[in-house]
Amino acid sequence: MAKAVTRFVCQACGAVHPRWVGRCESCGEWNTIVEEVAERRPAPGGAARVAFVGLRGESEPPARIATGLAELDRVLGGGFVAGSAVLVGGDPGIGKSTLLLQAAAALARGGRRVLYVSGEEAVEQVRLRARRLGLADAPLHLAAATALRDIAETLGSERAAALVVIDSIQTMWLENLESAPGTVGQVRACSHELIRLAKASGFALVLVGHVTKEGAIAGPRVLEHMVDAVLYFEGDRGHQFRILRGVKNRFGATDEIGVFEMTEAGLAEVPNPSALFLAERRGNIAGSAVFAGLEGTRPVLLEVQALLAQNPGGAPRRPVVGWDAGRLAMLLAVLESRCGLRLAAHDVYLNIAGGLRVQEPAADLAVAAALASAAADRPTDAGMVFFGEVGLSGEVRQVPQADARLKEAAKLGFRAACLPRRSGRAKGRPAAPESLELDEIGHLADLVGRFGREAGNR
């Protein structure tokens, strides 16, 4: 006999409490506890013995289903994996449905059986989008449905599909749960059922998930643990490009990114993001420096912009877009105490042009160059890229994959690179193109000194 149990689940973190409380003890959020009724089935039969095996053995690499959208396939680690589940998260309106419709249509055109279940939009709306994207002829199987019991029944009885897209998991519901669609209980139960089916029938499953305004997928931790890969689709609504970022991947590398551009005709792949991010750069302006960054395994060149404004009275403002405000504060302190750059009486504005968010410490040197250039009112060398981490004593430290960064810089026509001085361990020139002039820096003061005395005296 199935027995109904009542439990209290936090909608923010998924923690289960025995009784209702005002504040979740697990994540500290207020008013997030919701009562849910779950069915507990008694375990059938007795227990079996678990067989242990050695680490060595014959295992095939997982079968990949490549979509042909290179930017998506790279983030997935070579394509969807049969029998696995991928969560694609992102803000509403960022382009998740567009991306998945394009991927699904590409696979269907390649002769794969693809099912697309839309819980948010009616069939006519999806057809309209397909027409606009020029995909109406793709032999895709489309359904508008939200009742998971019906969907599961259909998936279990139909001819096996290669890919099933559920758009979105927050609209799905199981009738034996009393909570509303989108609550942790429903999201968890529906995902569980779909993932079980994917494993049993061998189709690749994509769950689309909306991100709440706090930046988490509803039922966040529960879902992230249940799926094999988590991809976030992000971007600034004001900019046309979108980044697909892998944050978890059991079958591939994380930290890979795919870059797309939202156009009239859907998402276009951007095989060369550096060119896109630098497209609007103007040389010869003080306060700008090009950072040779790395996103996953991929080198990306970005423009760092700094602007200083006099602020003799009051607390100086330090707004930052695309970088860490704490990191900027640290760098300003190092510039002040170790390099004699006086910025205390200035407001400092810092921006990573294009809207990308940089997380690498390797950006320190480029940010410092932009700041020193702004302070001296002298432009940095427009043909030079910068990368390197800065320590608290002002020393410039090595960062990973100098070779890849230098290669990208040369490919985009840069003439020189300012980078950390190599220590005793790493002798010899990095495997950089011969044409590239290398300007190695040991201490940040050496860089600030290039901008002349004005920088130090300001």
Ligand code: TYD
């Ligand atoms: P959508 O894929 O519906 O977003 P999500 O599923 O993440 O909520 O994308 C919606 C936005 O994309 C919408 O504001 C319009 C825009 N868009 C384009 O600019 N070009 C296009 O070809 C398409 C289909 C959408």
Ligand code: MG
């Ligand atoms: Mg959508």
